[in-house]
Every structure is written in structure tokens, then in C-alpha cells.
Amino acid sequence: MTFPSIRRLRTADCPAFKQLRLESLLNHPDTYEASWEEESQKSDAWFDARIRQNVIFGAFTPEARLIGLCCYTRPQRLKSAHKGIVWGMYVAPDCRGKGVSLQLLNHTISHDR
Numbered sequence: 810m811t812f813p814s815i816r817r818l819r820t821a822d823c824p825a826f827k828q829l830r831l832e833s834l835l836n837h838p839d840t841y842e843a844s845w846e847e848e849s850q851k852s853d854a855w856f857d858a859r860i861r862q863n864v865i866f867g868a869f870t871p872e873a874r875l876i877g878l879c880c881y882t883r884p885q886r887l888k889s890a891h892k893g894i895v896w897g898m899y900v901a902p903d904c905r906g907k908g909v910s911l912q913l914l915n916h917t918i919s920h921d922r
Contacts, residue, residue: 813868813876813909815916818860822867825875827856833878833899841897866916868900868909876904879913881920893917 818826834845859865859880868877880897884890895917900909 813870813904813912815866815868815912817920818865818867820857820860822875823853823857823860826860826865826867826878827853829875829878829899829901830856830897832901833897836902837899863896864917864920865897866913866920868904868913870904876901877909877913879910879917881917 831845831849834841834843834848838845864881866879866881867875869875877900878897879895882894882896884892884894895914898910898913900913
């Protein structure tokens with residue numbers, strides 16, 4: 810596999826984000842605070858808002874398939890504004906073991922600095 814390109818998700822990525830996010834919740838329900846049952850009922854507008862209100866990086870294959878996510882936020886409170894929180898990390902099963910998650914995490918850390 811060619812190393813993926815990593816960039817921040819845009820609203821045009823909403824369908825791919827929704828699909829991969831729901832896949833992650835379905836495949837690994839014990840890993841997330843959210844549940845597939847709850848988020849699968851959410852509208853496209855809700856997923857679009859997640860993209861706009863958070864920093865979400867995606868890893869894309871050369872064919873533009875979204876294969877990984879790293880969702881990040883920074884608390885707004887003064888005492889915790891120095892922290893960064895990764896609230897969702899996922900790589901599609903067929904792309905694991907190739908360093909995609911490390912690239913996503915490194916990209917996120919570089920963005921935060």
C-alpha cells in the first residue's frame with residue numbers, strides 16, 4: 810500500500826466520515842463512549858456538524874478512499890486549554906499494520922503544535 814495522504818476532513822467528506830465512523834462503532838463497541846445504535850440514527854447534518862466543530866484528520870488512499878480517522882479537540886476551559894484530546898481513532902481493518910494510525914497521530918500532534 811502506498812502511504813496515505815492525510816488532511817483535515819471537509820464537509821464534502823461527510824458521507825465517507827459517517828460510513829467509517831459507524832463501521833468503527835460497529836466493529837469495536839467497547840472502545841468508544843458512543844454507540845452504533847445511537848449514532849446510526851443521527852442525520853447527515855449531525856455528522857457534518859461534527860466535521861465542522863472538531864478537528865478530524867482523515868487518511869486517504871491514492872484512490873481517495875477514506876481509510877482512517879483521528880478526531881481531536883482541545884478543551885476551552887482555561888485550566889485545561891493546554892491539553893489535547895483524541896476522542897476517536899480508527900483505521901479500516903484491511904489497512905491496519907501499515908503505520909496509518911501512527912501517521913494520523915503524528916499529523917495531529919504536529920497540527921496542535
